[in-house]
Amino acid sequence: MTSILSISLGAILINNFILSQFLGCCPFFGVSKKIDTAFGMGMAVTFVMGLASAVTWLINTFVLMPLGLGFMQTVAFILVIATLVQFIEMFLMKSMPALYQALGIFLPLITTNCAVLGVALQNVQKGYNFLESIVYGVTGGLGFMLAIVLFASIRERLDASAECPKCFEGVPIALISASLMAMAFLGFSGMKIW
Amino acid sequence: MYDFSKVVITSSPHIKSKEDTRSIMCDVLIALLPSLFVSTYVFGLRVILMTAVSVAACLVFETIYNKIVGKANTIGDLSAAVTGVLLAFVCPVTLPYWMLIVGAGVSIILAKSLFGGLGKNFINPALAGRAFLLASWPVAMTTWVTAGSRAGLLSNSQETLDAITAATPLAIIKGSAEGDLPSIASMLWGMCGGSMGEVSAIALLIGGAYLLFRKVISFHTPAAYIGTVAVLTLLFPAGGLGHVQSMLYGLFSGGLMLGAFFMATDYSTSPVSHKGQVVFGIGCGLLTVMIRYFGGYPEGVCYSILLMNTTVWLIDKYTRPTKFGAPAKQKKEG
Amino acid sequence: MINIVYAVLVLGVMGLLFGVLLAFASKIFAVEVDERIPAVLECLPGANCGGCGFTGCNALATAIVEGKAPVNGCPVGGAAVAEKVAAVMGVEVSASDKQIAHVHCSGSCENVKNRANYEGIEDCLGAIRVANGYKACSFACLGLGTCVKACKFDAIHVVDGVAKVDASKCTSCGQCAAACPKHIISLVPEKNPVRIDCSSQDKGKDVMDACTVGCIGCSLCVKTCKFDAIHMEGNLPVIDYDKCKGCQMCAKACPRHIIEPWNTPEKVKELQELKAKQAAAKKAAMEKAAAAKKAQEATAGAAE
Amino acid sequence: MAYTFRGGIHPGTKDDPGFKSATNTKPIEVLKAPDQVILPVSMHIGAPAKVLVKKGDIVDLGQMIAEAGGFVSAPVHASVSGKVIDVAPRLHQNGSKVMSVVIENDHEDRLHESVKPKDFESMTNDERIQAIWDAGIVGHGGATFPTHVKIKSGIGKCDTILINGAECEPYITSDHRLLLERPEEIVEGVRYLVKIMGVKQAFICIELNKQDTFAKIEQLLAGDPIIKLAPLECRYPQGAEKQLINAVTGREVPSGKLPADAGCAVFNVDTAGAVYRCFAKGMPVIRRVVTVSGSAIAEPKNLEARVGTCVTELIDACGGFKKDPNKLLAGGPMMGNAQFTTDVPVLKGTNAFLAFAEDEDKRVKDPTCIRCGRCVGVCPMHLVPVYMNMFASRNNLEGCEEYDVLDCIECGSCAYVCPARIPLVQQFRVAKMRVQEKRRAEAAAAKK
Amino acid sequence: MSFGKSLKAGLFTDNPTLVQMIGLCPTLATTTSIVNGIGMGLSATAVLICSNIVIALLRKIIPNKVRIAAFITIIAGFVTMIDLLLQAFIPSLSASLGLYIPLIVVNCIILGRAEAFASKNTVGQSAVDGIVMGLGFTFALILMSIVRELLGAGTIGGGAVTIFSQPATIMILPAGGFLTLGCIIAVMQKLLKKGE
Amino acid sequence: MAVKQKNEFVQLGGILCAITLVVSLCLGAVNAITVDPIAVQNKLKTENALAQVMEADSEEIEVPEGTTVTTDSGTSVEIFSAYKMTKDGQDAGYCVEVGPTGFGGAVDTMVGISTDGKITGISVISAASETPGLGARSTEEEFQAQFKDQPADGTVAVEKDGGSIVALTGATITSRAVSEGVNAAVKFAAEQG
């Protein structure tokens, strides 16, 4: 129980995927102009990260490790993730159009999201068991969601009121905002709750 | 015939209240004076010089920035001066001047002006400056001197500062530093280690009361913030202290008063409605205690306010007052 | 070595499996989407200016594919885009004449008086809401740039208190015209060189009081036009661009110099010189004729 | 106990609460009828009236010179007797030229034959309403909404009449003086209104700063089962009808709806007076009480002037300007409209004309919002002006709509307290117009 | 397009990181020192070139439906090879780049170029594209890491620079990464604007 | 139609299969080449660390994954690996690789403990999750040298806690963690006999 708790807190606040590990930066900057879309992206990432953690853990434990194929983790994992994402996308589009509208449109972006492959590889690196892997995946996704939703809210505010110099408009000021946000998140660094 | 050449046409209303931005900032500066006096008494003249350098640096940075981007100079509104004073107040008296100036640059340029200046920044400039300094030069930023010792007035580097280092009460409680806890009374007066402006709870309370009296701030944020910290520290005493003792130390140390009255209330970076301000205050309180108890450093005010700053837009969105005459259903949801 | 065999096997099986899975999924979950929409969208400028009347480029693309908008529906992209879209859609484009926005006012700071000192937001509509504007002419451009903010292409600017369109940048999206609360901007064909630079419906005397260059409704331009292309509507001439041949005679005739292109100081000077020359020529001709007549008379007299 | 609502402001200084001290002790002076009156056909909300006379006609005092141009419209009457010398557009208080009838006064004040007392009791309700309409009564509180429309559409829906004597606008004291000097007219007018509308209760709502009027009114109301006096705390904009209804009855007029939807009808005190005069004397609306005040006026006064009198004459009657005016206002300082000349006529809704010598509104260049949140606290409609302004200044109409800019009553409380001096009301006016325009366009598109 | 022109596009006008703003994770994560920056840049470049070539070769035979899966498998193959080679022969670099080497797989630049360029162009063009884009990426990383290492650690390539004897540690923390990238991109936008 | 559909299955699966086959073949080959150098490298790393803390021959002791030791002050420290050290056939002590939690995560540290109850030295193998410039400076020689010849009785501590280790400036947490790691290693070694 404590390990689950500490994994969760670690993934959400302390070692936030975006703000302290730099995993998943492209969608973080790409899909954070509006709170609603950021939330959708966050949900999608959380879902895929959880699912990918589970599937890759199974593959790693029952296929790769027994056969001594540790070196093929990257290839195998990404293949699984890519197929999975594409499959879910098609599935949602056909069967749950409403959910597809909310989440599915972000899915293609997720294949190339470092956070997803990152979480799979980290699960192995950290030697998490099945449950821990899933928890790490899901809470990592939640951390991503927290960061991207807050960030989107800041960008909405920038959009509504900020007046920056021309050359800072757009991505640069967003990066500066992210930098200030990361500074604030330093408050969580070194935190120990267990 | 009458002479109408001076007549101006504008939209209504045609009368305005006396207060303006400048007078408000002036009030904040006045409210910070008691603390400045106590600090000067406790740490010596270097406090004054540090504050002056910080304010001057802030004003200069703002002027330079405005020059570069071709805006009218805005230092007249005194908000940069407030930032300057507050930045100095959250740094230790022994901080080299050049670091303070770097901090002022971060505050004014990175955290404030790039976003369009007064009212447009989303993060508290003074605290952003402090966070930058703390992360960059943690040693310099956590070297405290004991009350009554005098740091060299002009020395600009750590080594030549001739002062006896001390620990902050919170660090002692947390166990990350050796030392005897100062008594509550001496903490109220400010006879303890800490940042320049945070040491005297009484001076800060006087300033806060002045701001409340002048209606510069409303009681919502400070009350919610201080209340939350009080409740949590009372319920969960820290470092082997008794319940009440833990609460008193929790309230009167670590710049909580400074944060609650002067920094969590910063207009640009806090919610606009009273309901939102209460939520904001509670959030600050929770995070402060969480960081103090579990975090890597003993002091949580700075980071908790910065963290809550990032949520202001969301808070404002979800604590919007229900408009007059809204349909009943909407009322319930709102 | 056995590793390699395992590797090949595992990955191969995965590949096979996933390939089949995706193939299978794509069959089961196949959804019809019109591939032309993104293709059309690709061709559009992507400014999302709304000049087309739809909520953005995406909406226009959808509308075009669904047949609800013409292939040249984007006024911004002009012929070039229309051609590309047409290629996607497989239809021909009808050539459209390029139009540009024009501000029908020349009431610059020095030409028109202010009746009061306005202070408030920089917005023409805002100024109108305060005592109906501050300029002595109630039709005059207020010069507070509401149109400038509406233009996504940086094609209109306030110069000396009056908005001016930069024809080279204007894409005829019409946003400025829609935004102007004085309704003094309209789209005119680029190829016809003449435009009326006044919108005042006031009587001549009132115009004279308020503005040094306003139209006084003298109808000289109407009378001058040989092609019946100008008519008075209220107190103001209106050009029928279908009939206008671009001879610029009206512009030269206007005593207040408010028909472009003959309204800049240089042009006016040029015009005056021209007129002086003409007058001189006429005078010379008359004198010559008179002299000739005299001579004739003289000869006739002599003959008698 | 005094009633009040949530939000609002209290302008004024300690010595001069509400800036009313210059005129609140000055009795109403009747201004000599001018040599010429200018009567615009549009002195009310709704369709302009249609002119009935032509240049050269001789008209009598109280004669209808323009008839209502529709149901939501009101006729205009000659406020002097004399000769029509022009029928042409003339400068109106709104800054544009409006079709007006100009009458040269022959100073005879010949009453028109239609001006005679009516027998209220024997009339049917429809006849009474017609009489009010014919008398050209429009709201005297400033909004000038035709009173007969309000009555007619309120019958059956309203159970309460509120007589608006709040006069919360700073400087203005015309209603105050009327309540003090002619309370009988008002109370009698309310009795008529109560009968016409058949309501169960009516309140005469007066702010505590006019306490000197209470005794007389209570005396007049003594024993009245329906009409009561409702004292109000002093707070702007208590006189705004939604806030008044909320303060007195606790009801909220639903967003976008009319007072009648909350079962209330609100009339200004002088509107009630006009109703009285219409029945008791048969006199249509031809005069009104105007407070002339402000720091540029030599001798501030409450003047009763004929409708159509040139404001310059009012100023002259107050000893002219003691300093060159910086700002001229028709109406109060919170809601009034800026003027660039005094060459405009007094209208039915003109309750005050103010002239300031200094820039009392303390304008600044390029104001920037500091997000202090003061505007949020004072908005009587419980809106969030800071965000409305943020969106309006970027022309983000969706944002404006979402933040309910259309609910703004333009009371100016927010702009009054704003330390950054943002012209908030102007922003919102513009935004409201744009949003409405957008909605119209969308509705039109939807129809298509 | 000539190679010079492509190179200019890759380095400046179309720089994948500074203009297209993709591949941000490694840009931010690995630029704490110049050595790391160069290492990451060159590794990614190598992968980019190889994958571009192979994908351009196979572009005609890979069906659309398994396109992404196929591309990513190919890319992952190259990445793993680089990873293994680094582990075997440059272990120190491998250790300090850590997780970010396998993550080259999902570096948006690589799949992005595969999708946008290699799958539509010839082998030669794709190889050139791989080289210039890779160099652009490397260039951005070097720029970032010079600034960050100098300000954050007070060294350049490991060698101490005296005037930065008290470096601002925050520059090598995440906050500093965002900050540096933001400023560099702002400068880039200014330059590009001028160049227009 | 049916035939075509089947064809597509074969085609998609086949091509993806072919690609994966080739990729895995290549990978296998590269792996075959690099597997030994990598093993050598990894071994080298531990060997270097071992050599740094104690000059003796090592023999790895089986440590189950996830083994932790709780020190006297109550911190729980993970044991990564342990080695029995012999010098000239004689018992020389133990080397234990521990991972105490520092500021940001585990600080991978090798600790040498001699039979005569002394710390022969420590080597911080990796402090990657500590802050550069602060906790990450624990890999510096100067800091590590302090631990040499400290008593192996579980009392190693930084000055602030009453010990004799001078903490890295601004990184007491990391210094404290390393000290606790040393104590844990001692305890673990004692348990081995």
Ligand SMILES: Cc1cc2nc3c(=O)[nH]c(=O)nc-3n(C[C@H](O)[C@H](O)[C@H](O)COP(=O)(O)O)c2cc1C
């Ligand atoms: C189109 C329109 C219809 C109205 N209908 C009614 C009505 O049916 N009943 C009523 O009491 N007031 C009605 N009013 C009057 C308004 O409620 C209100 O009294 C008037 O707009 C001025 O109020 P204000 O000064 O508070 O803005 C109407 C107003 C307008 C513009």
Ligand SMILES: Cc1cc2nc3c(=O)[nH]c(=O)nc-3n(C[C@H](O)[C@H](O)[C@H](O)COP(=O)(O)O)c2cc1C
């Ligand atoms: C902000 C605001 C303040 C107002 N203040 C008053 C006031 O003090 N007295 C008043 O009679 N009407 C005031 N009004 C007008 C009332 O809302 C309402 O229109 C009027 O009382 C209706 O009566 P009437 O139609 O007889 O004028 C105010 C309106 C607004 C929007």
Ligand SMILES: Cc1cc2nc3c(=O)[nH]c(=O)nc-3n(C[C@H](O)[C@H](O)[C@H](O)COP(=O)(O)O)c2cc1C
């Ligand atoms: C950005 C940042 C990074 C930090 N990194 C470390 C670290 O790596 N190791 C550490 O022990 N403390 C770290 N700290 C914690 C503080 O320096 C803490 O106050 C210190 O460890 C305790 O103070 P002291 O060393 O002066 O007793 C860090 C603090 C900040 C702000």
Ligand SMILES: Cc1cc2nc3c(=O)[nH]c(=O)nc-3n(C[C@H](O)[C@H](O)[C@H](O)CO)c2cc1C
């Ligand atoms: C009540 C109050 C509190 C303020 N607190 C701060 C503060 O904590 N930090 C700061 O930089 N400026 C502060 N200011 C000044 C100013 O608002 C600040 O620079 C803005 O954030 C700049 O947009 C304060 C101003 C007021 C009126």
Ligand code: SF4
């Ligand atoms: S000037 Fe007017 S029509 Fe031309 S591009 Fe700008 S907004 Fe569109």
Ligand code: SF4
């Ligand atoms: S043209 Fe219209 S919108 Fe433009 S500045 Fe003139 S009045 Fe304003």
Ligand code: SF4
């Ligand atoms: S927003 Fe409108 S209703 Fe609210 S205070 Fe401002 S002007 Fe009054």
Ligand code: SF4
């Ligand atoms: S009162 Fe003015 S400065 Fe304060 S939040 Fe409102 S608009 Fe901004």
Ligand code: FES
């Ligand atoms: S490089 Fe694009 S998400 Fe990480």
